[in-house]
Amino acid sequence: QLRSLNERKVLNVDTMNPNVKRIEYAVRGPIVQRAVQIEKELKEGVKKPFTEVIKANIGDAHAMGQKPITFFRQVIALCAYPDLLEDDKFPEDAKNRARRILQACGGGSLGAYSASSGIEVIRQDVAKYIEKRDSGIPSNPDDIYLSTGASDAIVTMLKLLTSGEGKTRTGVMISIPQYPLYSAALAELAAVQISYYLDEDKCWSLDVNELRRAVKAAREHCNPRALCIINPGNPTGQVQNRQCIEDVIRFAAEEHLFLMADEVYQDNVYMEGCQFHSFKKVLFEMGSEYSSVVELASFHSTSKCYMGECGFRGGYMEVINMDPDVKLQLTKLVSVQLCPSIPGQALLDLVVNPPQPDEPSYATFIKERTANLHILSEKAKMTEQVLNTVPGIHCNPVQGAMYTFPRLTLPEKAINAEQEQAPDMFYCMKLLEEMGICLVPGSGFGQRDGTYHFRMTILPATEKLKIVLEKIREFHKRFTEEFS
Amino acid sequence: QLRSLNERKVLNVDTMNPNVKRIEYAVRGPIVQRAVQIEKELKEGVKKPFTEVIKANIGDAHAMGQKPITFFRQVIALCAYPDLLEDDKFPEDAKNRARRILQACGGGSLGAYSASSGIEVIRQDVAKYIEKRDSGIPSNPDDIYLSTGASDAIVTMLKLLTSGEGKTRTGVMISIPQYPLYSAALAELAAVQISYYLDEDKCWSLDVNELRRAVKAAREHCNPRALCIINPGNPTGQVQNRQCIEDVIRFAAEEHLFLMADEVYQDNVYMEGCQFHSFKKVLFEMGSEYSSVVELASFHSTSKCYMGECGFRGGYMEVINMDPDVKLQLTKLVSVQLCPSIPGQALLDLVVNPPQPDEPSYATFIKERTANLHILSEKAKMTEQVLNTVPGIHCNPVQGAMYTFPRLTLPEKAINAEQEQAPDMFYCMKLLEEMGICLVPGSGFGQRDGTYHFRMTILPATEKLKIVLEKIREFHKRFTEEFS
Ligand SMILES: Cc1ncc(COP(=O)(O)O)c(C=O)c1O
Ligand SMILES: Cc1ncc(COP(=O)(O)O)c(C=O)c1O
Numbered sequence: 001q002l003r004s005l006n007e008r009k010v011l012n013v014d015t016m017n018p019n020v021k022r023i024e025y026a027v028r029g030p031i032v033q034r035a036v037q038i039e040k041e042l043k044e045g046v047k048k049p050f051t052e053v054i055k056a057n058i059g060d061a062h063a064m065g066q067k068p069i070t071f072f073r074q075v076i077a078l079c080a081y082p083d084l085l086e087d088d089k090f091p092e093d094a095k096n097r098a099r100r101i102l103q104a105c106g107g108g109s110l111g112a113y114s115a116s117s118g119i120e121v122i123r124q125d126v127a128k129y130i131e132k133r134d135s136g137i138p139s140n141p142d143d144i145y146l147s148t149g150a151s152d153a154i155v156t157m158l159k160l161l162t163s164g165e166g167k168t169r170t171g172v173m174i175s176i177p178q179y180p181l182y183s184a185a186l187a188e189l190a191a192v193q194i195s196y197y198l199d200e201d202k203c204w205s206l207d208v209n210e211l212r213r214a215v216k217a218a219r220e221h222c223n224p225r226a227l228c229i230i231n232p233g234n235p236t237g238q239v240q241n242r243q244c245i246e247d248v249i250r251f252a253a254e255e256h257l258f259l260m261a262d263e264v265y266q267d268n269v270y271m272e273g274c275q276f277h278s279f280k281k282v283l284f285e286m287g288s289e290y291s292s293v294v295e296l297a298s299f300h301s302t303s304k305c306y307m308g309e310c311g312f313r314g315g316y317m318e319v320i321n322m323d324p325d326v327k328l329q330l331t332k333l334v335s336v337q338l339c340p341s342i343p344g345q346a347l348l349d350l351v352v353n354p355p356q357p358d359e360p361s362y363a364t365f366i367k368e369r370t371a372n373l374h375i376l377s378e379k380a381k382m383t384e385q386v387l388n389t390v391p392g393i394h395c396n397p398v399q400g401a402m403y404t405f406p407r408l409t410l411p412e413k414a415i416n417a418e419q420e421q422a423p424d425m426f427y428c429m430k431l432l433e434e435m436g437i438c439l440v441p442g443s444g445f446g447q448r449d450g451t452y453h454f455r456m457t458i459l460p461a462t463e464k465l466k467i468v469l470e471k472i473r474e475f476h477k478r479f480t481e482e483f484s
Numbered sequence: 485q486l487r488s489l490n491e492r493k494v495l496n497v498d499t500m501n502p503n504v505k506r507i508e509y510a511v512r513g514p515i516v517q518r519a520v521q522i523e524k525e526l527k528e529g530v531k532k533p534f535t536e537v538i539k540a541n542i543g544d545a546h547a548m549g550q551k552p553i554t555f556f557r558q559v560i561a562l563c564a565y566p567d568l569l570e571d572d573k574f575p576e577d578a579k580n581r582a583r584r585i586l587q588a589c590g591g592g593s594l595g596a597y598s599a600s601s602g603i604e605v606i607r608q609d610v611a612k613y614i615e616k617r618d619s620g621i622p623s624n625p626d627d628i629y630l631s632t633g634a635s636d637a638i639v640t641m642l643k644l645l646t647s648g649e650g651k652t653r654t655g656v657m658i659s660i661p662q663y664p665l666y667s668a669a670l671a672e673l674a675a676v677q678i679s680y681y682l683d684e685d686k687c688w689s690l691d692v693n694e695l696r697r698a699v700k701a702a703r704e705h706c707n708p709r710a711l712c713i714i715n716p717g718n719p720t721g722q723v724q725n726r727q728c729i730e731d732v733i734r735f736a737a738e739e740h741l742f743l744m745a746d747e748v749y750q751d752n753v754y755m756e757g758c759q760f761h762s763f764k765k766v767l768f769e770m771g772s773e774y775s776s777v778v779e780l781a782s783f784h785s786t787s788k789c790y791m792g793e794c795g796f797r798g799g800y801m802e803v804i805n806m807d808p809d810v811k812l813q814l815t816k817l818v819s820v821q822l823c824p825s826i827p828g829q830a831l832l833d834l835v836v837n838p839p840q841p842d843e844p845s846y847a848t849f850i851k852e853r854t855a856n857l858h859i860l861s862e863k864a865k866m867t868e869q870v871l872n873t874v875p876g877i878h879c880n881p882v883q884g885a886m887y888t889f890p891r892l893t894l895p896e897k898a899i900n901a902e903q904e905q906a907p908d909m910f911y912c913m914k915l916l917e918e919m920g921i922c923l924v925p926g927s928g929f930g931q932r933d934g935t936y937h938f939r940m941t942i943l944p945a946t947e948k949l950k951i952v953l954e955k956i957r958e959f960h961k962r963f964t965e966e967f968s
Contacts, residue, residue: 009805009806011709013813016644016810016813020644021813023816025819058597062595062596068593068595076561077568080557081558081560106547107546107547109795110795111545111796112544112546148632148825151820155821160495160504180820184820185820188643226494256494257494311593311594312827313632313822313824323493323495325497326500329505333507336509337635341797341828343795343825
């Protein structure tokens with residue numbers, strides 16, 4: 001009666017969850033796996049045409065050498081090991097912040113679970129931060145849910161929104177190109193992905209007519225219920241103007257859609273004339289006709305901006321106009337996994353409540369923050385400039401976020417070279433093998449049929465970024481010649 | 485065309501995900517919400533028959549006053565703020581450990597994302613820990629997936645296992661009483677919960693005949709594919725003997741079931757004569773007839789045992805005999821949310837690789853660990869003893885874990901007092917209102933029809949635990965009289 005070795009596993013690719021199989025996730029896909037392998041080969045002494053792999057595939061600032069904000073890490077160290085509160089080497093404001101956080105923790109320890117929606121004091125600090133950011137428009141701590149990175153909160157919202165079968169199945173509008181968390185979560189939930197295309201010729205801007213086209217077509221086969229926006233954009237680096245946000249809000253109101261605003265890059269705006277506008281603020285400035293009805297969830301994270309603290313997995317979402325009964329369900333849902341990481345919550349508290357002008361750490365904090373943002377801004381400009389000097393590469397301005405998504409003109413022969421691989425995957429894999437540069441092919445984010453792109457981050461240190469851009473230039477020329 | 489204020493929300497209880505609505509989660513349910521309210525009322529000066537709420541509802545050791553392990557927190561502080569590596573006050577072994585962890589982090593920072601399955605060095609340390617624990621039976625780092633607490637990994641495994649529709653829908657066997665994460669995850673996934681009952685009269689032991697009954701009945705209406713075991717048990721506090729584990733493994737092999745062993749309480753064994761046996765070890769000692777075929781995932785966490793570091797959300801799972809193609813799918817699935825918290829991964833590394841006998845922190849570490857476990861053991865005994873002196877309460881020995889799940893004899897009138905509420909919810913709510921003691925009703929964990937229980941943790945500090953037990957004794961007497 002026992003299983004023989006040849007019998008199939010209980011859990012195999014035919015019996016496993018089919019929704020999980022449908023997930024595609026390029027940011028950590030085959031290119032990145034090969035990059036890790038190549039790094040190992042280099043270590044083992046295998047000869048390559050390069051001595052190190054430079055990774056520009058993921059928005060991971062510290063991994064690329066960005067330094068943490070001193071004050072943030074001092075407070076975390078104090079919270080982790082409170083004996084340090086007796087140490088003269090730490091500034092008083094860091095100690096006060098640590099004491100305040102510990103007081104809000106169960107048993108005064110980072111090691112206790114918190115309320116599932118997060119520590120109350122921190123939710124209050126988040127609300128104050130949002131109020132200040134949005135010129136005084138009120139924010140209620142009861143509308144704030146802390147999360148394990150923004151990813152967690154985004155998936156939770158999509159989960160709440162998904163229901164129905166067949167033609168009544170929930171459809172969710174996402175931009176193309178998109179950050180692949182969205183398509184992956186929708187695949188896993190078996191919700192319907194409704195793609196709307198950003199306009200590459202207009203600097204990846206969002207056109208409401210395209211939203212109209214997409215929702216109309218989708219109503220034939222599903223029930224469109226939510227619209228996701230990433231602003232500033234990943235992978236496209238655009239920053240939406242106020243008018244566009246108003247148009248989107250009006251569209252959501254007309255079409256009865258729940259709005260999800262992914263604003264994790266809210267401090268990453270580089271371009272002269274561009275400015276971050278939160279969906280919350282624009283919504284409230286449009287008057288109660290909108291602000292009392294449009295349902296909105298917006299997301300923020302410790303992972304990006306000037307701090308880049310990805311590893312702490314801190315984040316929050318604010319929900320506006322959410323049905324109170326649904327909020328109870330949301331609270332129950334997040335309870336199941338107990339609570340977000342407390343070090344992550346603590347770090348988020350510092351992001352929303354950084355040193356104030358009258359505090360000893362203020363000057364250093366401002367210096368570090370400004371320096372980090374300044375360097376990013378320089379790198380954004382350099383990336384655009386250099387890439388646009390390469391014949392066959394077209395790069396929109398990097399207005400914000402940490403990425404560029406340039407269009408590649410590829411020779412016919414290269415496009416047909418590999419049947420099994422998308423042409424831009426073929427391109428990126430060759431770039432990795434020949435140059436040691438790790439990028440993600442555009443096909444991992446979605447793009448208009450017949451166009452080809454890659455996504456690269458602007459995060460490598462300035463000198464490395466120069467090398468990356470030079471190598472791309474050299475490679476693109478050689479690649480074009482080889483396949484012409 | 486705009487929505488009026490009276491129009492229904494896009495997202496309301498009728499349109500939201502029906503699987504989420506089906507979730508029940510008692511550990512943080514109405515009793516706990518009321519407890520938080522009462523605490524606020526006390527602060528505001530509202531008069532109550534007690535001056536503080538004592539919470540014995542959740543396995544949250546630090547919140548109940550248990551102190552963190554000094555070495556662990558020193559290393560975390562060093563990792564968070566590496567300037568401290570220059571500080572003479574930290575022992576050399578803590579510094580070495582911090583340097584080793586930081587070296588394995590991207591950019592030498594806790595702020596970088598890691599590989600989605602966790603930092604490689606830490607997965608290697610986990611494998612070594614398991615090998616040592618299991619008397620040399622090999623463990624492969626490629627079988628280790630780090631997670632955001634054990635909760636995360638458990639939900640991920642259940643997700644992988646769920647497929648099919650109607651009579652072919654995946655069924656998962658879970659114990660009753662159970663830890664409600666399991667029923668909640670199954671509800672959310674719309675998988676079929678197959679309940680098997682633990683034998684209260686035999687100290688909550690697991691009887692394979694009951695497993696047979698349950699799986700046979702379930703085959704009529706679903707496809708049983710996995711069997712979950714919690715050992716040592718939550719909420720029941722039993723420790724399974726070797727024979728029982730062998731029987732369970734044989735049963736899983738015969739019935740072609742994937743085994744999930746929740747072993748987060750592996751160091752929490754108190755009772756003379758009881759010992760923790762890992763499923764992995766027993767499986768391999770049963771010979772290759774079993775060890776080469778039975779698929780097993782086992783789970784561990786930083787949250788319990790002697791360290792109780794719940795807030796760090798560290799954990800891992802080890803998968804044995806998992807189909808290689810499924811492993812690729814698993815790796816992809818965990819990639820979507822990027823990676824577990826790095827402070828949590830670091831803390832897990834310390835748990836699996838604590839100070840060694842030749843290191844300066846060893847003596848203190850052993851002293852602290854022993855003290856924490858000793859106190860838990862004392863409290864386990866005290867809890868059983870005192871509760872069994874109360875007429876109408878029957879309490880099995882607390883062999884392990886951190887809980888007891890005593891049976892209550894309730895008067896008929898109390899059982900019928902409230903139509904809307906389970907009788908043990910009624911009991912626990914009254915206990916909270918009258919005595920300020922917060923427990924969870926047995927109905928939140930599942931119990932045989934017509935029996936009533938509560939779950940309490942043994943975590944309150946010894947003096948507080950005495951008060952809790954005395955108050956329960958007093959309350960139970962009064963309650964019984966009131967309703968007789
Ligand atoms: C647009 C966008 N949203 C969300 C996230 C998730 O970040 P995290 O989960 O680290 O907060 C990212 C990460 O790159 C992102 O680019
Ligand atoms: C049996 C059992 N499994 C898993 C968990 C989850 O713990 P964590 O997610 O904190 O690791 C708990 C927590 O109480 C538990 O009791």
